[in-house]
Amino acid sequence: MTDPAVTVSEAGEAAVLEVLRGPGGPAGVDRGDGDLVGNGDDAAVLGAASATVVTTDMLVQDTHFRLDLTSWSEIGRRAVAQNVSDVLAMGADCTRVVVAVAVPPGTTMGQIADLADGIHGEAARSGAVVVGGDFTSATVVVVGVTAIGSLPPGARPLRIDTARPGDRIALTGDPGRSAAGLALMLAGHPDGTLQRTHRVPVTPVGSGTAARLGGANALTDVSDGLVRDLSGMMRASGTAADLTTATLPVDPLLDEAAVTLGTVGRAARVLDWVLDGGEDHGLLGTFPAGATIPPEFTVIGVVREGRPGEVTLDGVPRVPGGWDSARGPN
Amino acid sequence: MTDPAVTVSEAGEAAVLEVLRGPGGPAGVDRGDGDLVGNGDDAAVLGAASATVVTTDMLVQDTHFRLDLTSWSEIGRRAVAQNVSDVLAMGADCTRVVVAVAVPPGTTMGQIADLADGIHGEAARSGAVVVGGDFTSATVVVVGVTAIGSLPPGARPLRIDTARPGDRIALTGDPGRSAAGLALMLAGHPDGTLQRTHRVPVTPVGSGTAARLGGANALTDVSDGLVRDLSGMMRASGTAADLTTATLPVDPLLDEAAVTLGTVGRAARVLDWVLDGGEDHGLLGTFPAGATIPPEFTVIGVVREGRPGEVTLDGVPRVPGGWDSARGPN
Numbered sequence: 001m002t003d004p005a006v007t008v009s010e011a012g013e014a015a016v017l018e019v020l021r022g023p024g025g026p027a028g029v030d031r032g033d034g035d036l037v038g039n040g041d042d043a044a045v046l047g048a049a050s051a052t053v054v055t056t057d058m059l060v061q062d063t064h065f066r067l068d069l070t071s072w073s074e075i076g077r078r079a080v081a082q083n084v085s086d087v088l089a090m091g092a093d094c095t096r097v098v099v100a101v102a103v104p105p106g107t108t109m110g111q112i113a114d115l116a117d118g119i120h121g122e123a124a125r126s127g128a129v130v131v132g133g134d135f136t137s138a139t140v141v142v143v144g145v146t147a148i149g150s151l152p153p154g155a156r157p158l159r160i161d162t163a164r165p166g167d168r169i170a171l172t173g174d175p176g177r178s179a180a181g182l183a184l185m186l187a188g189h190p191d192g193t194l195q196r197t198h199r200v201p202v203t204p205v206g207s208g209t210a211a212r213l214g215g216a217n218a219l220t221d222v223s224d225g226l227v228r229d230l231s232g233m234m235r236a237s238g239t240a241a242d243l244t245t246a247t248l249p250v251d252p253l254l255d256e257a258a259v260t261l262g263t264v265g266r267a268a269r270v271l272d273w274v275l276d277g278g279e280d281h282g283l284l285g286t287f288p289a290g291a292t293i294p295p296e297f298t299v300i301g302v303v304r305e306g307r308p309g310e311v312t313l314d315g316v317p318r319v320p321g322g323w324d325s326a327r328g329p330n
Numbered sequence: 331m332t333d334p335a336v337t338v339s340e341a342g343e344a345a346v347l348e349v350l351r352g353p354g355g356p357a358g359v360d361r362g363d364g365d366l367v368g369n370g371d372d373a374a375v376l377g378a379a380s381a382t383v384v385t386t387d388m389l390v391q392d393t394h395f396r397l398d399l400t401s402w403s404e405i406g407r408r409a410v411a412q413n414v415s416d417v418l419a420m421g422a423d424c425t426r427v428v429v430a431v432a433v434p435p436g437t438t439m440g441q442i443a444d445l446a447d448g449i450h451g452e453a454a455r456s457g458a459v460v461v462g463g464d465f466t467s468a469t470v471v472v473v474g475v476t477a478i479g480s481l482p483p484g485a486r487p488l489r490i491d492t493a494r495p496g497d498r499i500a501l502t503g504d505p506g507r508s509a510a511g512l513a514l515m516l517a518g519h520p521d522g523t524l525q526r527t528h529r530v531p532v533t534p535v536g537s538g539t540a541a542r543l544g545g546a547n548a549l550t551d552v553s554d555g556l557v558r559d560l561s562g563m564m565r566a567s568g569t570a571a572d573l574t575t576a577t578l579p580v581d582p583l584l585d586e587a588a589v590t591l592g593t594v595g596r597a598a599r600v601l602d603w604v605l606d607g608g609e610d611h612g613l614l615g616t617f618p619a620g621a622t623i624p625p626e627f628t629v630i631g632v633v634r635e636g637r638p639g640e641v642t643l644d645g646v647p648r649v650p651g652g653w654d655s656a657r658g659p660n
Contacts, residue, residue, distance in 0.1 A: 041420070041489055041490045041491075041550075042385060042415075042416040042417075042419035042420055042490065042549075042550055042551055043383045043384055043385035043416045043417055043419070043420045043422075043477075043479075044383070044384045044385070045381050045382070045383050045384075045420060045481065045487045046381065046382040046383075046384060047381060048378075048379065048380045048381060049378065049379055049382060050378045051375050051376065051377060051378060052375070052376040052379060052382055052478075053373045053374070053375050053376075054373055054374045054375075054376060054426070054428055054461065054462060054476070054478065055372060055373035055374070055428070055462060056428040056429070056430045056462060056463070056464050056474065056476050057430060057464045058430040058431075058432055058464055058466055058472065058474055060432050060466055060467070060468040060472070061468075062468075062469065063432070063466055063467050063468055064466070085372075086372040086373045087372075087373055089372035089373070090371070090372055090373045090375060092373075092375075096384070098384055098385070098386040098476060099386070100386045100387060100388040100474050101388075102388055102390050102393070102472065131384065132384060132385060132386060133386070134386050134387045134388055136388055136390055136393055136394070137390070137393050138390040138391075138392075138393055138470060138472065139392065139469065139470055140468060140469055140470065142388065142390070142432065142468065142472050142474075144386065144388055144430050144472075144474035146384070146386055146428060146476035147373075148382075148384065149373075151375065157375040159371055160371045160372065161371070219372075220371075220372055221372055
């Protein structure tokens, strides 16, 4: 192992790539996963697949994370997690990951090793292996991940535009945890469960496949906020959705966070986190009558005919808040 | 079409993604390419493949290009081209591309449209379609591309570590054009054939497959410099290589460029461009006796037993110059 205090510009590209490559081993080593060529060649070559799921997403310093609030390992975990989440949202499991990393020249090899630990650790948690990468320099840290999954023969991918009137709407996890965690961090409370959730979302590994096997009509992941992503799914499907406050899952930690952050408007603040908080990366699906909704999903509403994209809460139209990547938070 | 002077922060993420998505059309439109789900969903779903080739690479402003010297369309073309090149280098053709883009908030929609034109134009030139993307903001422009190709049943991917003693070494294109073009641009000559080659390398579409069908033992693309990439291939293969100056292809434009740039040391300068200039993205292969070397390849040397990674020119060991992504140019 290189001295962790050595910078990437001192160590050179080959040493950095060796660290980023991680435990997968060099090209030519058969890792038993059916791949023909792994890391270290011009490209990876994956074995036969009946259908391949592909998605890409980039994490950018000062847009998605701050180096003073997030560890290098967390950056790696989060970059992988948010892409895995998109593969799960097609009703698939993630099997492979390729990673492109850009860092300033003064970044140390110890930081690169932490980043690699996060990337490989999260990939392993998701059941995936890292099969390729790219390394370059930039004035800010950028981690681009492409996640790949496969669907078994005949399996139907769970699209975003196939929700149908009458479907029940259901969600994994507790929305708003990431947003509440960020609010706590920005208010000077760096540590805690919600803060960890913000830094590294816990993707519901296996739940995309479970939704598919259970007979879901449509599935997406909640990255920009529950109402925004639900509205997007409804618009794509030409349908509308009705939510009820009483059925929304509200983690008690959100109430605690609101208390910590101040006494005015606590209930509204919690509801905003739940409805508009982004980056939880839970799965949001619609299930027709007769479908088996997996136990990790909570039913929060119903799909109906109506103005495409409209979402109501207790009968009142709700305008999406949440995150817009071009404009920032609304 | 949005007013091209509108900034991305004014137009919003949905409008930007619509432009980046290009002519491929929305999710749900069957484009006849066998894919189950295209752009606009959480992930793309590709049809059955016997083997899938995957590679990723990131272009970063002020590391790989300067906005005052490169158009937005050229950035898009180059980002796609350098990834396509890696797929070709496995002996495959590129079929799909996913793209992640980060730009400053003040970037205009006209610039995004130019970028999208470049991305989709280069993908089309390569025989590929863009099936997904991500958009976010950053202080610098970053374009991350993942290129995907497929190999027919039973086809052998062309690895970097399978060169054998006795193989002839052969190369497509004219190495050094990109480096000479950059030198001209930095010296205040922005326009010309070499400068265009630097801004957008012309990938040898079809030549990877041709090398595979011709019986090549090993193949890689020249991205960091001919000697550096050849040395890497030799090291991976446990072999050494001998080159001869007389057989190196030298584009007459390189001589002209050296004249333009000054009168001292012209021949050495041209040789440095040819041997150490990066980013030409030609294909470098080794062919055993009995192989059919495709006509677009020029034989430049031979593989032999020896110290792994050693490269000689006219019998004298040559230390790789070229580009190191962690250190910059050597």
